[in-house]
Amino acid sequence: METAKKRMLSGNKAMAEAISQEMERDPNVFVLGEDIGKYGGIFGSTQGLIETYGPERVLDTPISETAFIGAAIGAAAEGMRPVAELMFVDFFGVCMDQIYNHMAKIPYMSGGNVKLPMVLMTAVGGGYNDAAQHSQTLYATFAHLPGMKVVAPSTPYDLKGMMTSAIRDDNPVVFMFHKSLQGLGWMDQLDEAVGNVPEEAYTVPLDKAAVVREGNDVTIVGIQMMTHYAVQAAEKLAEEGIEAEVIDLRSLAPIDKDTILTSLKKTGRLLVVDEDYLSYGMTAEIAAIAAEEALYDLEAPVRRVAVPDVPLPYSSVLEDFVIPGKEKIYEEVKSLLEEG
Amino acid sequence: MSISEEKKTAVPLEKMKWMYSEMVKIRYYEDQMVEVYSEGKAPVFNIGAGTVPGEMHLATGQEPAAVGMCAHLTKEDTVTAPHRPHHHAIAKGVDLKKMTAEIFGRKTGLGKGKGGHMHLFDPAVKFSCGGIVAAGIPHAAGAAMAARMKGTDAVAVAFIGEGAANAGAFHETLNLAALWNLPLIVVVEDNAYGISVPKKASTSVESNDKRAGAYGIAGAYVKDNDPVAMYKASEEAVTRARDGQGPTIIEIETYRFLGHFQGDPELYRDKEEVPGLRQQDPILKLKKQLLDSGMEDAEIEKMEKAAKQEVDEAYEFARNSEFPEADDALRDVFTS
Structure with missing residues (x-):
């Protein structure tokens, strides 16, 4: 059997590629969050984007999660497709009102008349000695609250495919990526953090195990x-x-x-x-x-x-x-x- | 002629008439709501009973803020409003029938009965409101961002109460909006109380337009609940925003003729306060200005009648509308 040479990417590069391809495809897609510009995201999930799309579509924000997640909601209501990054999921405490009282509820309270096609991506997980305020996954905290799709992909292939699906979805999607699976040079090097990722855009469903x-x-x-x-x-x-x-x-x-x-x-x-x-x-x-x-x-x-x-x-x-x-x-x- | 009088006469008559008509409509809408809300709530007041259940925050007396600003907006501009939203919704041109049906919990309502009086969404005129203090400010900033990204000259206005100016969302968003030079205007309606707490017991500055300096943006103060002065201040702010000159904070001194909500015992204010405020009714003041400008009584009456008729029709529509099916509750969590 012939084995084609597989294209291998780390988790964060797979995510960044998905976002980049969607930004290319749809001018309404933009990214905002802390250190997502030149730094490329603390966990690398926006690397390369500012170089390609510039600061008008890749917006470094102040440390104001309520303001920028709320602004993403306001922009999504106007038909934009923002991808906002909450740096660590643990920081939800400073902005949860915007997430669960507004992002998750406006579509329902409007009787479906307002759509919020946005992605809130956030880093989860422990195992690297960062203690109680930077190590949680909080999967259930978000999944408990109706009105948000909550996904947590495990492989680079799924990180790309599910990010593409999340951006194209007309509902708010909380996209949890695991720090250990990003392929970061400054964490444990795990084989699972690198995997085959096709170059072309593809989708992976948001509701299938x-x-x-x-x-x-x-x-x-x-x-x-x-x-x-x-x-x-x-x-x-x-x-x-x-x-x-x-x-x-x-x-x-x-x-x-x-x-x-x-x-x-x-x-x-x-x-x-x-x-x-x-x-x-x-x-x-x-x-x-x-x-x-x-x-x-x-x-x-x-x-x-x-x-x-x-x-x-x-x-x-x-x-x-x-x-x-x-x-x-x-x-x-x-x-x-x-x-x- | 003083400068302030000169400014007042500078407002086009058509705009004066529009503001008057909208103020009458708002006032009559809220007056009707007082009656409807009381249906089924006597002899025992039960907030969950009656034709319109739930909390009810009415804007009687606060009309000038809404009309003075919305006189400059089109349906392409965004308005976010707080828990006391009827005056903004009406002035922004929200479908009055669907809005009233929503407040009545009917399936013909803006949100098919899922939102109610604090949660009205009319994307056709870019209006929304919500029940969390200050939360609408970042949404307006986001709409302002969207306008700029789409290359339109639309602006976004967040109406808030003076209590909301002490919330984190206010400061975070104004810093962000100033930083990004967004076409955002925050209108602070100072009705003197955050529920029961007087402004001087909650706010470190005399008026919130002074906080504009902290963000390096423009601020304006409108005193005496004056719709014409509000019109002028709003005109400057909207022009500034449309021209790419950044955000503005406008604070307007306004009056809350009713309680925080219907059923509020209002033990925190002197019994003489409201009758005194009603002496300074902004609708009567504007009517006098219209008469002074040469309008006939009959013409004003005709405007009032038309405004009230629209309200009556909205209430009739709501009352005659069907309730949703119970299992409609299971729909609209996700859009398909």
């Missing part, structure tokens, strides 16, 4: 880093003859129930893994879906692994303890398979 590894013995659902750790755990389990099916959720809202339920019918066992807090979170939501719609497919109680309801600690020994890793997932699956 992906089965990234097939198996019959257990279903593991994760997102972003947890998906990658689940795949790593699954490889180790495979050495022992255990075949885990791994689902990359990709989209938190809307959530793709069908992919999860189809897998559960096959495996009968479910482990949900999350880098967000345990209680009231994504793991609970998926456990509820399983309980409501697949209870009789289950051969054992649902297992959940997530950050155990503490703020993210600084010291490595503490942080490594609370953020789930591949070992934890491996052990949890082994224990789950002994049940029922």
